[in-house]
Amino acid sequence: MRPLDLSAARWRKSSYSNPDGGACVEIADHFQAVIPVRDSKVPSGPALVFPSADWSSFVMAVKSGALTAR
Numbered sequence: 001m002r003p004l005d006l007s008a009a010r011w012r013k014s015s016y017s018n019p020d021g022g023a024c025v026e027i028a029d030h031f032q033a034v035i036p037v038r039d040s041k042v043p044s045g046p047a048l049v050f051p052s053a054d055w056s057s058f059v060m061a062v063k064s065g066a067l068t069a070r
Contacts, residue, residue: 004049006036013040 009028017024017040024040028047035055038047050058061067 004031004034004036006047009036011038011040011043 006028010030011026011028014025014027017026026038026040026043028036033052034049035052036047036049037055039045058067
C-alpha cells in the first residue's frame with residue numbers, strides 16, 4: 001500500500017472537539033474509502049487513517065452513547 005498524500009487535505013474540526021482549544025480532532029472528508037484524522041494542536045504531526053466504514057461505525061457509536069469516557 002502506498003502512503004496517502006495529505007498535503008492538500010482540507011481539514012475541519014470535529015463538532016465533538018473541546019471548544020476551548022483542548023482535545024481537538026480534525027478530519028479530512030474528501031478522500032475515497034478512508035478518513036484521515038489528526039490532532040489539531042499538532043497539524044504537522046502524524047494522521048491516523050481509518051477505512052470509511054470503520055469511521056462511520058465509530059461516529060455512530062459516539063452519537064448513540066455506546067462509547068463513554070472512563
